[in-house]
Each structure stands twice: as C-alpha cells, then as structure tokens.
C-alpha cells in the first residue's frame with residue numbers, strides 16, 4: 318500500500334514538475350520521500366531557489382506562505398489545509414500595528430512563525446537559527462521582537478539591545494519544564510541536553526546547547542556523545558537516528574509533539590499533487606512587503 322502511494326507520488330511529481338520540501342518535524346514517511354528536509358531557514362533558502370514549477374510544502378501554513386512569498390512564480394501546495402501554527406496565531410497585523418505606535422523607535426524583528434500580514438508589518442524576519450545574528454545586524458537599539466517570547470528572551474541574553482517581547486509561545490516547547498532537565502540529568506549524567514530556543518528561559522538556561530532543528534542535527538553529527546537528550550519536537554528523531562546510527566537519542570519529555578506537524582501524510586501528498594490542492598497564495602500588496610522582510614533576513618545568511 319505504502320509503496321504504491323510512493324510510486325504514485327513520484328510519478329505525479331515527475332509529470333507535474335514538482336518538488337517536495339519537508340520540515341524536520343514531519344512524520345518519518347513524509348521526510349523519507351521528501352526531496353529536501355530542513356529547518357525553517359534551510360527550507361526558505363531552498364524555496365527561494367527552486368527550479369521546479371510546483372512546491373509541495375510539508376509543514377505548517379506559515380512555512381508554505383513564506384515559500385509562496387519567496388517564489389512568487391511557483392505554485393505552492395500545502396497538502397493539509399488544517400496544518401497551522403498556534404504560535405503564529407498569537408499575533409495579528411492589526412495588533413502589531415497598535416504595538417508599533419507604543420514603540421516608534423523600535424525595529425520590528427519577526428520570527429518566521431507568523432502570517433504574511435504580520436511579516437509585511439515587520440522590518441526584518443528571523444528564524445531560530447539566525448535570530449541573534451539578525452537582531453545584532455539591525456541598527457536600532459530598541460527591538461520589538463514578535464511573536465515568540467522565549468526566542469526573544471534567548472536573543473536578549475546575547476545582545477545589548479533593548480528587546481520588547483510579544484507574549485506568544487509555541488505550545489509544544491513551552492510545555493517543557495526545568496525539572497524535566499534535572500530529572501534526565503540524574504538518569505543520564507553524561508548525556509548532553511540540547512534544546513530548541515522556543516523552550517522557556519528556565520529550560521534554556523539548564524541546557525548544554527540551544528539551537529534550531531538544523532543546528533541540533535549538526536550538533537549531533539559533530540558530537541562523540543553516546544547518548545544525547547533532545548528538547549525539541551519528536552519528528553527530529555528520524556533524521557538524528559538516520560544520520561547517527563551509533564548514538565542514542567532520547568526526548569527530554571514525551572510531550573514534545575506538535576499535532577499540526579503530524580497532519581501531513583503520504584495520502585494527502587498524493588492527493589495534493591493529483592488535485593493541485595491546497596494552493597497557498599498571498600495578495601500582491603502583502604507579498605511585496607513581506608518579501609522585503611524575508612529578503613533582508615536571507616541577505617544576512619547569504
């Protein structure tokens with residue numbers, strides 16, 4: 318059954334000249350058939366540079382939207398229309414416009430986990446892998462960092478900027494508590510604990526390494542540790558185990574699951590290609606402004 322579906326996807330991909338991009342949190346079988354897997358920055362860079370006519374984006378809606386902004390002449394499909402990001406929904410363009418009035422001298426740095434309309438209201442975007450670099454590159458002393466309070470706090474610890482935080486957070490990473498680290502340290506005293514910067518400051522403080530999903534996979538490849546404890550969404554385990562078969566990887570806690578990232582399946586990827594659904598489009602006015610903010614970020618990461 319699965320092999321039939323994979324054949325169908327590969328046939329449709331060829332016929333339609335499509336490419337499949339998948340985030341590191343996707344289910345194993347989706348990551349396995351993708352042409353490219355990566356973190357938000359890697360996927361944005363890839364989308365901006367794609368040759369095929371169609372991008373099937375296996376992730377959540379803001380990621381497909383970023384691809385549509387960066388590759389305006391391509392057709393971008395999100396196989397599962399209900400795959401959203403609760404954090405991205407914690408801010409609207411209207412609320413951001415209001416906040417900007419309170420801080421007229423601040424530059425708005427917007428985490429890519431946000432809608433196109435919010436990006437269009439921002440000066441520059443960032444991802445979890447380049448947030449510190451982006452904030453340092455902005456000339457303003459004051460930064461309005463939206464929407465992730467935890468990533469914003471992490472950045473504030475590494476720059477001398479005045480960072481104003483929005484109160485958004487990732488419901489998956491925010492569930493992680495410092496006591497989980499203390500417990501796991503007792504059980505695995507030699508194992509490095511590596512976490513995503515979307516975790517709470519109290520968790521980040523106790524970790525041995527903090528990074529995006531791409532940086533976490535790089536860390537593991539360069540580490541000689543027998544066992545590594547991972548504080549990010551469980552989907553990352555697929556790549557970690559594939560790339561490092563001799564190492565043991567354990568999740569910091571079983572609550573590290575993002576339901577939205579689990580909605581995409583081989584079935585709906587095949588359907589997406591067959592029916593050309595669900596097309597992600599951004600109106601031109603929003604797209605142009607959002608693209609400026611994304612392009613400025615991509616210029617920093619050359």
Ligand code: 13P
Nearest residue numbers: 356357358444445529530
């Ligand atoms: P990265 O893959 O860029 O670290 O993003 C994590 C995330 O939460 C995406 O939704």
Ligand code: SF4
Nearest residue numbers: 402403487488489575
């Ligand atoms: Fe959003 Fe968190 Fe899920 Fe990423 S892991 S899509 S930030 S809810």
